[in-house]
Amino acid sequence: MRYVKWTALALLVLFVASFLHYTLPQHDVVRIVGTNTQRMDLGENTWFFSAPDTGNATTIDGNRDVKFIEAIYPNGKPMVYRNEDTGWGWPPYFKVNSFDIQAQATDLTSTEAAPKWVLVTHYGWRSQLFTIFPNAVRLKQVEGPDVTVIPWFNIFFFLMVAGIVFMAVKMWMQFRERTIDPALDDMGEAWDGVEARAVAARKGARTNVGRFRAWLRGLGQ
Template sequence: MRKYLKYFFFMVVFLVHLFLFAFVHYVTPHYEITRVTGVEVKRVDKDGPITKSNPADGPTRDVYYIYTQKPDDTGVMVYRNEDTRWGFPFYFKFGSADLQAKAQSFAVEHKLVQMKYYGWRLVLFDEFRNATSITEVTSDDTPSLPILSYILYAILLLTFFFCIQFIRGWFDSEN
């Protein structure tokens, strides 16, 4: 029974750390070099974009979208460009309209840009990455590194290791 309890605690620690890794990956900024191909504004409510099949049934808001294509292949990505304001994650982003105008000018000029974003693109749930900034780059530039993510991953690996060692020591010392 002790062996199963030990493995149960290992599994709990593993699942908690897996959740924390996913959380860190979602909320910390990432960078990608891409080319803006277009922009769009959609009126949405709590159910998604407003269409004939989905009429507005509550408060609505504008959500900006930035369409991009990787410079070396045909891979495309759609970014949501929405203010975070005072909400979580705390990017305090208020200028999504300005960012949209900047993206539009990059689309017209066909320039390479570095997109800073957080979040995931989940097609199944119609979830988009949220762009937080966009800057012009050259073809020789490499994307910035998400240093904060690396630091938090290292801390999580250390806590995972120490939790596993603690559980092993706790169960092995009682024999």
Template structure:
């Protein structure tokens, strides 16, 4: 019975750490080298893009979409470009129209760019990564790395191992 309780606590700690790693992966910025190929603006509400099958039933807003292509793999990716304003995650982004204008200029020049984004692309849920910023790259430039995310991953791994050792020591010391 004690063994089952010990493994239950380890499973709870593992689940907590998986949620925390997922949260860091979603909310913290990532970077990608890409080429902008096009863009689009849609009127959306809380249910998604407004259409005949989804009429507006509440407040609406503009959502910008930026289409990109990876220069080496030719894989396409669609990004959302919306303001985060004062909401979560705290990027305090109020310049989505400016980012859209920059993306248009880079698309006209077929310029290699670095996209800073957060979020996940989930096709089934029509969920898109949200662009935070976009800047031009030259051939000599390297894409930035999410160093702070890497540090948090290492800290979460350490806290997981320390938690497991604490639980094992707690249950093994009472024998």
């Protein structure tokens, strides 16, 4: 049973960590080498794509145009971002400017000989196996590939979560101290009283039986 409990806890932690890693903003410094729009037939990977751009009609069969931003890391590895609106859906980035970001990405396109380094803020994962792409939500030109990026939002988010957890634990401890523990103590005292009365009843019963037996012996004499 202990292994089942720890396995369930580990799976829960893994799920929460994966959810946060997918949803929270991440930052890449890359060189943009191209932009394009591609018709996509979405299937099992539909969960990893946003809804159609805000203001556009939805499609029933999952076939729609998706804007992409092609980039290269400083170490030469490629990366491809999708550029889709999130609108008022999840995750709550409220992104409605995908066309503007596409134009900005096109303007920031550069070559290896004359690179323009761009800080891409995005969420999501890149998987070639499942054909999923992170969604770029913001572009900003930076001086070079070694720029220091401090994830202020993530820091604030985890501090806020830690504060909420701390307050919840404190409230639970106070609730337990003021409500549950006294109730348990009262239950324990009540049970002790019941046990005491049961012991007294047993003693009384034995005494009465003894008296009855003594009375019977007296009759026989």
